[in-house]
Amino acid sequence: MGRIVLDKVTKRFGSVEVIPPLDLTIEDGEFTVFVGPSGCGKSTLLRLIAGLEDLSSGHIEIDGADVSTVPPAKRGLAMVFQSYALYPHMSVRKNIAFPLRMAKLDQAEIDRRVSNAAQVLNLNDYLDRRPGQLSGGQRQRVAIGRAIVREPSAFLFDEPLSNLDAALRVGMRLEISELHKRLQTTMIYVTHDQVEAMTMADKIVVLRAGNIEQVGSPLELYNRPRNRFVAGFIGSPRMNFLEGAVAAKHGAHAIGFRPEHLGISLTEGEWRGKVGVAEHLGSDTFLHVHPENGGETITVRVDGEFSARHGDIVYLTPVAEKIHRFAADGLRIQ
Amino acid sequence: MATQHSRSAARLMMAPAVILLLGWMLVPLVMTLWFSFRRFLPNRPDIVPGWVGFDNYVRFVTSSAFWPSVQTTLIIVGGALLITIILGVLLALLLDQPMWGQGVVRILVIAPFFVMPTVSALVWKNIFMDPVNGLFAHLWRAFGAEPIVWLSDAPIFSIVLIVSWQWLPFATLILLTAIQSLDSEQLEASEMDGAPPLSRFFYIILPHLSRAITIVILIQTIFLLSVFAEIFVTTGGAFGTRTLTYLIFQRVLESQNVGLGSAGGVYAIILANIIAIFLMRIVGKNLDA
Numbered sequence: 001m002g003r004i005v006l007d008k009v010t011k012r013f014g015s016v017e018v019i020p021p022l023d024l025t026i027e028d029g030e031f032t033v034f035v036g037p038s039g040c041g042k043s044t045l046l047r048l049i050a051g052l053e054d055l056s057s058g059h060i061e062i063d064g065a066d067v068s069t070v071p072p073a074k075r076g077l078a079m080v081f082q083s084y085a086l087y088p089h090m091s092v093r094k095n096i097a098f099p100l101r102m103a104k105l106d107q108a109e110i111d112r113r114v115s116n117a118a119q120v121l122n123l124n125d126y127l128d129r130r131p132g133q134l135s136g137g138q139r140q141r142v143a144i145g146r147a148i149v150r151e152p153s154a155f156l157f158d159e160p161l162s163n164l165d166a167a168l169r170v171g172m173r174l175e176i177s178e179l180h181k182r183l184q185t186t187m188i189y190v191t192h193d194q195v196e197a198m199t200m201a202d203k204i205v206v207l208r209a210g211n212i213e214q215v216g217s218p219l220e221l222y223n224r225p226r227n228r229f230v231a232g233f234i235g236s237p238r239m240n241f242l243e244g245a246v247a248a249k250h251g252a253h254a255i256g257f258r259p260e261h262l263g264i265s266l267t268e269g270e271w272r273g274k275v276g277v278a279e280h281l282g283s284d285t286f287l288h289v290h291p292e293n294g295g296e297t298i299t300v301r302v303d304g305e306f307s308a309r310h311g312d313i314v315y316l317t318p319v320a321e322k323i324h325r326f327a328a329d330g331l332r333i334q
Numbered sequence: 335m336a337t338q339h340s341r342s343a344a345r346l347m348m349a350p351a352v353i354l355l356l357g358w359m360l361v362p363l364v365m366t367l368w369f370s371f372r373r374f375l376p377n378r379p380d381i382v383p384g385w386v387g388f389d390n391y392v393r394f395v396t397s398s399a400f401w402p403s404v405q406t407t408l409i410i411v412g413g414a415l416l417i418t419i420i421l422g423v424l425l426a427l428l429l430d431q432p433m434w435g436q437g438v439v440r441i442l443v444i445a446p447f448f449v450m451p452t453v454s455a456l457v458w459k460n461i462f463m464d465p466v467n468g469l470f471a472h473l474w475r476a477f478g479a480e481p482i483v484w485l486s487d488a489p490i491f492s493i494v495l496i497v498s499w500q501w502l503p504f505a506t507l508i509l510l511t512a513i514q515s516l517d518s519e520q521l522e523a524s525e526m527d528g529a530p531p532l533s534r535f536f537y538i539i540l541p542h543l544s545r546a547i548t549i550v551i552l553i554q555t556i557f558l559l560s561v562f563a564e565i566f567v568t569t570g571g572a573f574g575t576r577t578l579t580y581l582i583f584q585r586v587l588e589s590q591n592v593g594l595g596s597a598g599g600v601y602a603i604i605l606a607n608i609i610a611i612f613l614m615r616i617v618g619k620n621l622d623a
């Protein structure tokens with residue numbers, strides 16, 4: 001079980017209000033991702049749930065019980081820190097066993113759970129090493145191991161992959177997703193990487209300056225962003241925005257269209273532009289096109305086979321039903 | 335500093351310092367060794383200087399004062415280490431807490447380190463431990479107790495107290511910087527893992543401090559072995575407070591027997607080295623990890 005409810009939660013550091021009143025429900029077994037730009041309060045929110053920070057006001061409920069003033073250890077949550085926070089003087093085995101020893105479980109049970117965790121996380125060969133003798137990915141797994149042995153009602157992850165290199169990050173991402181599928185335990189995962197958010201989440205919570213901008217499944221956020229901020233934040237490369245006359249034609253203050261929702265042609269189309277930088281990823285190519293009317297650069301995603309070079313003239317046409325319209329206050333026009 | 339050329343240049347640059355330090359160390363060492371094998375009492379013209387072989391060494395160890403002085407030395411060093419490290423850890427924990435007037439408190443804690451040993455011994459002897467006018471005497475009388483004559487009733491303890499007071503700032507300072515270097519996420523992780531404060535101290539903070547503690551032990555031992563002013567000023571070596579250093583001083587300056595004192599000096603060097611090797615083993619193990 002692990003249903004977490006935040007009820008008008010706020011957090012102030014001195015006079016600075018980092019989290020304005022915020023309501024959020026995280027269902028049992030859900031993989032929820034908090035995303036947002038740096039400094040928007042993701043870590044703070046996670047630490048509030050963990051109990052490492054005191055609430056300024058509001059309530060937090062876990063499985064129906066108010067835990068607002070319950071100390072971290074008693075909330076039944078486990079946290080994986082960005083720096084892993086392993087205990088450097090203890091072996092991997094002792095690190096993983098630490099929460100169990102603190103819970104005064106008997107040795108047989110501790111051994112059983114530790115070897116289980118080591119099995120699941122492929123740590124059997126490293127149990128007697130110190131954290132200092134492990135690679136980043138292995139340390140990450142130890143940190144996760146220390147979390148799973150407690151059999152918590154929910155896992156909290158604070159940017160657990162940000163210290164890993166790109167290849168490892170993709171691997172660990174899969175491992176964490178698989179772990180979630182297997183354990184079916186609530187997980188809250190903080191990241192500022194929207195790719196991680198899109199690929200892992202059941203539910204994404206987009207935050208800006210402590211406010212929830214939108215909550216929804218990855219595809220909901222991708223297809224129907226509630227406002228310009230979410231539209232620009234979710235999806236890679238970023239959505240293109242146009243304002244002024246072009247937007248007015250669609251009856252909006254601004255229109256947005258994703259790079260993958262643009263048709264490209266060498267002969268005809270709605271906008272004529274010159275190719276600037278072309279980023280070749282192999283499967284796809286991202287072209288940065290400078291429109292001839294002098295508007296903002298438009299990014300377009302084309303097939304990897306499409307050959308266009310710097311300075312070529314191309315014509316772009318947005319897919320009509322994929323155009324997002326936004327009002328002057330940034331909100332989506334239905 | 336990898337090429338042949340830069341390495342030899344570096345050696346050349348370091349040479350003056352190395353030669354100076356070596357001379358600084360070697361000259362007194364060789365002189366001590368030289369005197370230790372000679373009969374040499376400069377104030378006694380009737381005794382002719384000359385070589386005596388190992389006579390001085392034998393006489394120094396067989397003197398009834400030798401073993402008690404080694405014992406006293408070890409008690410004072412051990413006692414001061416124990417007090418400074420236990421109190422040092424506690425003080426460092428306290429000073430690490432955010433509190434009002436932190437800067438001032440820290441300076442106050444460090445202050446005793448800047449007081450010369452002679453002065454601090456005098457302060458303790460006259461202001462605190464004086465059996466008639468000392469603060470302790472007043473305190474004892476305030477509770478209706480008979481004042482303790484500190485320097486004759488508990489002389490070794492008194493000296494340990496004075497020395498600890500002087501070295502506590504050093505230990506606290508080193509341990510405080512060590513505590514501050516502890517990753518706060520580790521503490522938070524252990525908090526989430528359900529460790530109560532006492533367990534957090536023993537499982538997380540203390541192991542983190544072990545390296546700093548060994549360094550404090552090593553450095554303090556080196557300096558505490560040669561404690562002198564505190565004894566000279568307070569008891570003058572009476573009441574069983576004669577350490578090895580003090581015994582050597584007495585042999586050389588009070589009995590004017592330079593040869594015998596030098597032999598004692600060589601013993602002191604040997605003792606210091608035994609302890610140093612012993613400590614380096616432990617420290618080496620701790621510093622590797």
Ligand SMILES: Nc1ncnc2c1ncn2[C@@H]1O[C@H](COP(=O)(O)OP(=O)(O)OP(=O)(O)O)[C@@H](O)[C@H]1O
Pocket residue numbers: 013018036037038039040041042043044045192
């Ligand atoms: N202990 C603190 N005292 C004062 N302000 C704080 C404290 N901790 C965080 N803040 C402020 O709260 C805001 C949110 O911080 P938080 O660490 O939650 O951001 P974040 O979303 O996790 O950012 P990042 O992606 O960079 O980790 C920031 O503006 C930060 O300056």
Ligand SMILES: [Mg+2]
Pocket residue numbers: 042043044
């Ligand atoms: Mg953060």
